[in-house]
Amino acid sequence: MSCVLLETKNLTKIFESGFLRKVYIKAVDNVDIALKEAEVVSLAGQSGSGKTTLAKMILRILEPTSGEIIFQGKNIWRDLKGLKDLKWYWRNVHIIFQNPFANFNPFYKVDRTLRQALELIGIDPDSGEGKKLMREAVEVVGLRPDETLGKYPHQLSGGQLQRIMIARAWIVRPKLLLADEPVSMLDVSTRGKILELFLKLRDEQKTTVLFITHDFGLAYVVSDRIMIMYKGKIIEEGDPEEVFFNPKHEYTKELIESVPTLYRRWKFDL
Ligand SMILES: Nc1ncnc2c1ncn2[C@@H]1O[C@H](COP(=O)(O)OP(=O)(O)OP(=O)(O)O)[C@@H](O)[C@H]1O
Numbered sequence: 001m002s003c004v005l006l007e008t009k010n011l012t013k014i015f016e017s018g019f020l021r022k023v024y025i026k027a028v029d030n031v032d033i034a035l036k037e038a039e040v041v042s043l044a045g046q047s048g049s050g051k052t053t054l055a056k057m058i059l060r061i062l063e064p065t066s067g068e069i070i071f072q073g074k075n076i077w078r079d080l081k082g083l084k085d086l087k088w089y090w091r092n093v094h095i096i097f098q099n100p101f102a103n104f105n106p107f108y109k110v111d112r113t114l115r116q117a118l119e120l121i122g123i124d125p126d127s128g129e130g131k132k133l134m135r136e137a138v139e140v141v142g143l144r145p146d147e148t149l150g151k152y153p154h155q156l157s158g159g160q161l162q163r164i165m166i167a168r169a170w171i172v173r174p175k176l177l178l179a180d181e182p183v184s185m186l187d188v189s190t191r192g193k194i195l196e197l198f199l200k201l202r203d204e205q206k207t208t209v210l211f212i213t214h215d216f217g218l219a220y221v222v223s224d225r226i227m228i229m230y231k232g233k234i235i236e237e238g239d240p241e242e243v244f245f246n247p248k249h250e251y252t253k254e255l256i257e258s259v260p261t262l263y264r265r266w267k268f269d270l
């Protein structure tokens with residue numbers, strides 16, 4: 001039986017807005033999830049269902065209104081104190097954002113992201129070992145080092161930039177990778193390749209990937225498990241086949257109806 005890596009208990013986030021009359025939005029509503037080691041779990045749901053809010057709380061950049069997040073036995077909002085603990089956490093939990101350009105500083109070459117990754121694990125990026133590791137990681141994600149290293153973000157495509165983010169994870173080996181709509185801005189042929197890399201991280205580095213998407217079809221193809229989020233709650237959860245063929249909730253049925261049949265074929269190819 002595999003171990004639980006991260007779990008949330010009664011996790012809730014209420015946003016307060018409005019000036020004269022306060023409006024409260026329950027973006028995440030009493031969520032209990034458990035992510036195991038080395039699994040790809042999809043969090044699928046429509047726009048505004050609370051997916052990014054949940055990811056930001058897990059990344060420890062947005063404080064929950066109530067509830068707990070436990071990572072490797074530590075309550076991340078209570079037990080992590082000071083820069084050293086936070087560095088430890090962010091070495092173990094990475095995020096890839098939807099917009100590939102948002103992951104990079106436009107003024108620096110993309111190498112910087114990989115150099116920082118090496119520094120994080122205590123390897124000098126200018127040493128022979130550092131250079132070798134950097135080239136290896138770039139090759140693992142299907143890029144040619146000579147065509148990508150030394151370039152600025154605007155000189156590369158969205159798909160290439162997302163791959164560099166995965167190369168970064170390949171170097172640092174985080175336990176958990178939060179991928180928030182990582183392929184929604186990429187063309188269809190590139191999407192499959194990026195999703196395959198998540199499976200590679202799972203299989204070869206035992207990384208847990210939380211794949212956030214509004215697309216049930218992509219979730220179905222890539223996941224070991226699917227969680228459906230609706231209005232801040234996880235309304236359904238299970239094996240992709242089980243959820244696909246036997247959806248319990250009306251909303252899940254709606255999500256599934258929008259999936260082209262093509263995906264089923266793709267799943268067999270992966
Ligand atoms: N900083 C904020 N202040 C106020 N309300 C917010 C804030 N961030 C998110 N919300 C609200 O919380 C709800 C959930 O938003 P969230 O971004 O988590 O949804 P999502 O599922 O990621 O959507 P999308 O698929 O469009 O990315 C929405 O109603 C949103 O308007």
Ligand SMILES: [Mg+2]
Pocket residue numbers: 051052053180
């Ligand atoms: Mg979002």
